[in-house]
Amino acid sequence: MTASTGDREVVEMNALDKFSLKDKNVLVTGGAQGIGLNYAMAAAGAGASVALADLNGEKARASAAWLREEYKVETLGIEADVTDPGQVEHMCAVMAGQMGRIDVAFCNAGISINVPA
Numbered sequence: 001m002t003a004s005t006g007d008r009e010v011v012e013m014n015a016l017d018k019f020s021l022k023d024k025n026v027l028v029t030g031g032a033q034g035i036g037l038n039y040a041m042a043a044a045g046a047g048a049s050v051a052l053a054d055l056n057g058e059k060a061r062a063s064a065a066w067l068r069e070e071y072k073v074e075t076l077g078i079e080a081d082v083t084d085p086g087q088v089e090h091m092c093a094v095m096a097g098q099m100g101r102i103d104v105a106f107c108n109a110g111i112s113i114n115v116p117a
Contacts, residue, residue, distance in 0.1 A: 021048035030109035
């Protein structure tokens with residue numbers, strides 16, 4: 001809907017439309033579980049196609065399949081160790097090759113080392 005306010009035109013938009021990721025491709029590292037998967041769920045819920053990259057390739061593919069079924073978006077699961085530059089290049093090439101481009105990268109991969117305080 002469009003409204004006029006004198007010398008300018010204002011386009012009214014639903015608040016959620018302002019955050020739409022429709023037609024965007026999102027890469028989530030560490031995306032097979034936890035915070036990464038939850039971010040991927042939010043991106044898919046906003047309409048994005050989502051690639052999940054994780055050290056655990058099997059889990060990344062399973063989580064991607066679940067996202068595809070649950071959110072009806074294009075998904076991809078990629079096995080990648082983001083500490084290895086060659087694997088990062090491969091991850092990006094695979095995603096770009098299957099999805100066309102990378103619009104958003106949520107770099108979430110990490111490890112936790114618990115030590116006594």
